[in-house]
Amino acid sequence: MLLECSNLSKSYGKIKALDNVSFTLEKGLSYILGPNGSGKTTFIKIVSNIVPPDSGEIKILKKHYLNLKPNDISFSYEKTVFPSSVRIIDYLRTIGEFRGNDNTDEILSLFDLEGVKTKKFRELSQGYKRRFLVASAFVGFPKVVFLDEPFSNIDIIAKKKMMETFLELKKKINIIIVSHVFTSIDKVDSIVVLHNGKVIKNLMKKELKNISGFRVVFEDGTVVINNIGEINRLISQGKRILSIEPLSLEKWLAEQF
Numbered sequence: 001m002l003l004e005c006s007n008l009s010k011s012y013g014k015i016k017a018l019d020n021v022s023f024t025l026e027k028g029l030s031y032i033l034g035p036n037g038s039g040k041t042t043f044i045k046i047v048s049n050i051v052p053p054d055s056g057e058i059k060i061l062k063k064h065y066l067n068l069k070p071n072d073i074s075f076s077y078e079k080t081v082f083p084s085s086v087r088i089i090d091y092l093r094t095i096g097e098f099r100g101n102d103n104t105d106e107i108l109s110l111f112d113l114e115g116v117k118t119k120k121f122r123e124l125s126q127g128y129k130r131r132f133l134v135a136s137a138f139v140g141f142p143k144v145v146f147l148d149e150p151f152s153n154i155d156i157i158a159k160k161k162m163m164e165t166f167l168e169l170k171k172k173i174n175i176i177i178v179s180h181v182f183t184s185i186d187k188v189d190s191i192v193v194l195h196n197g198k199v200i201k202n203l204m205k206k207e208l209k210n211i212s213g214f215r216v217v218f219e220d221g222t223v224v225i226n227n228i229g230e231i232n233r234l235i236s237q238g239k240r241i242l243s244i245e246p247l248s249l250e251k252w253l254a255e256q257f
């Protein structure tokens with residue numbers, strides 16, 4: 001077991017961003033999934049010790065999350081203010097040295113950043129900036145890496161390559177992807193789906209094996225299958241989700257014919 005979250009709650013005034021949330025995640029590669037406003041960022045802020053929870057606890061690798069060594073855990077945030085004139089390679093080497101384990105060369109190669117390693121951050125395209133920020137979380141071999149929306153601004157080919165890199169890295173480093181987009185369901189070790197601050201589904205690898213996606217039913221009867229963009233669009237129109245159900249391959253095929 002990698003992560004155990006028990007009865008975690010956090011409110012901002014009257015808004016319950018996390019409402020008595022309990023779930024577990026396995027070692028390897030896991031997802032914390034949810035549409036906009038479901039509580040994902042609040043969870044990552046709590047784990048990063050940016051905000052305290054109102055109640056509940058999180059254990060990572062059997063330790064209270066605040067008792068982990070700083071080098072054991074690292075984060076790549078979706079929105080990051082980064083010094084624009086810092087050179088890519090200098091930054092990665094500095095983190096590697098700070099964490100006492102400089103694997104910069106391997107990380108540059110795994111994330112296809114060798115061609116831009118001498119560039120300054122401001123000289124990178126949006127996609128390369130994201131790749132660099134994601135890559136930097138793996139420098140120094142932390143035990144657990146949290147990646148907030150690692151695929152944003154990444155083109156489809158780079159995304160496929162990045163997923164392959166995660167599958168390679170997960171043998172050594174536990175990876176938790178926090179996102180509203182989901183890929184490669186058959187390759188992940190566990191997932192939790194949040195909605196409106198509550199856990200809707202928490203599934204482990206063996207339960208995920210036969211799932212080909214998700215069917216979301218809205219209160220007005222609208223059904224959306226495997227289309228997170230459409231789900232977010234309907235939520236932004238004020239529609240409310242009634243249920244989210246995993247879809248087995250057999251069910252999916254039966255519904256097509």
Ligand SMILES: Nc1ncnc2c1ncn2[C@@H]1O[C@H](COP(=O)(O)OP(=O)(O)OP(=O)(O)O)[C@@H](O)[C@H]1O
Nearest residue numbers: 012015017034035036037038039040041042043180
């Ligand atoms: N600082 C804050 N003050 C007031 N309300 C907040 C604050 N931060 C988050 N919220 C509210 O808490 C709820 C959960 O927000 P959170 O940012 O955790 O969701 P999210 O799943 O990360 O969403 P997104 O995918 O849009 O980033 C939302 O209703 C949001 O409006």
